[in-house]
Amino acid sequence: MRAVWSLWTKPLKAKRRMSWLTPRHHLLAWVLSVELASRHYADTCLVADDEAAAVLVDALGLRFGTVSLGLNALDAHDPDWWAIGKLYAQAEQDRPYVHIDSDVFLWEPLPEPLVHTAVFAQNPEISLYGASYYRPESIEHDIRRHGGWMPEEFEHYMPFGGELRAENCGIVGGTRVDFMRYYAQRAIDFIEHPANQSVWAQRPRRDQDFVTFEQLMLSACLAYHQAQAGSPFAGVTMAHLFDSHDDALARANARGYTHLAADSKRDPDMSRHLEDAVARHFPERYRRVVDFLASPERNGPSSAWLG
Incomplete structure (x- = not known):
């Protein structure tokens, strides 16, 4: 199992994320995130752009078996599509993998039965149609209204x-991996289709729309x-580390799994625990971070995405 991370810096430089x-x-x-997962998965990969690699690899010394600079190709993309690099990273993969967000910390390896399944994710997210953070009905309305295009998977x-x-x-x-590449490419095509650019231009919250392309499109x-008997993906099934959001909250510690989602990233107590954990478990890496932030390179062009 390959562990994959991705970082596209343009949204950070644009102060979107x-x-x-x-x-x-x-x-x-x-x-x-990288050091913990590397204990469990020897095959590691970073998919990034030049600026991300300059800091993570060159300055901090994080080690990856493979570094792809494929996200340089996204330089002209709208930064509101803040994690489209994650889709591109998955479309590149040619072997079984787990993409790990940089706010996810694997204190223990993922369960063996999980990593051997066709497709897996953290947990399902269930919400009420029409009253959800996901807005597929709004996207579909605007696509039809303005003559855009949508994949049949989304339309149906x-x-x-x-x-x-x-x-x-x-x-x-x-x-x-064939299915995961297909899904990622369908989501990319949905975002990038020429007929949809005028649709996206008039939508006020494209950053919110992105979670629909990433997470709802997978479902x-x-x-x-x-439901398509002749599809090469008819037998593909889904598994989860946790059964629900509530299950993730209740059992994350027992699983050796931490996900600092949403506002928890800005919580002072959580931030203190994060700093303590790195200083205790990876003191050399901790010192690299401290030294880099105090160096002239911190204010160089490759570090602009740090703010």
């Missing part, structure tokens, strides 16, 4: 009993192809 308490804590999170996706299903992709991957692709 500055979610950590300080740049110091942002870098410490990268250290903790229906809520069950008034509930939408998406996948929390704090971790995401599997052994059916939509699974549901659509499971």
Whole structure:
């Protein structure tokens, strides 16, 4: 199983996604995420752009078996598509993998049965259709209104009993790499289709829309192809580390799994625990972060994404 991380810095330079308490804590999170997972998975990969690699690899000394600079190709993309680099990273993979967000810390390896499944993610996310952070109905309305294009998986996706299903992709991957590449490319095509650019231009919260393309599209692709007897993906099934969001909150510690999602990244107590953990477990890496932030390189062009 390959462990994959991705970082596209343009949204950070545009100040679209500055979610950590300080740049110091942002870098410490990268250290903790990569160093912990590297204990369990020898095959590691970073998919990034030049600026990300200059800091994470060259300055901090984080070690990856493979470093791809494929996200340099996204230089002209709208930074509101803040994690499209994660989709590109998954579209590059050619072997079973787990993509790990940099705010996810694997104190223990993922369960063996999980990593051998076709597709897996952190947990399912269930919300009410029409009253959800996900807005597929709004996206579909604007696509039809302005003559845009949508994948058949999205067009045919229906809520069950008034509930939408998406996948929390704090971790995401599997052994059916062909399906995962297909899903990632469908989501990319949806975002990049020429007929949709005028649609996206008039939508006020494209950064919110992105979670639909990343997390709901995965559910939509699974549901659509499971219902198509002739599809090469008809037999692809989904597994989860946790059964629900509440289950993740209740059992994360027992699983040796931490996900500092949303506002927890800016919590002073959580930030202090993060710093203490890196200083205790990876003191050399901790010192690299401290030294880098005090160096002239901190204010160089390759570090602009740190804020």
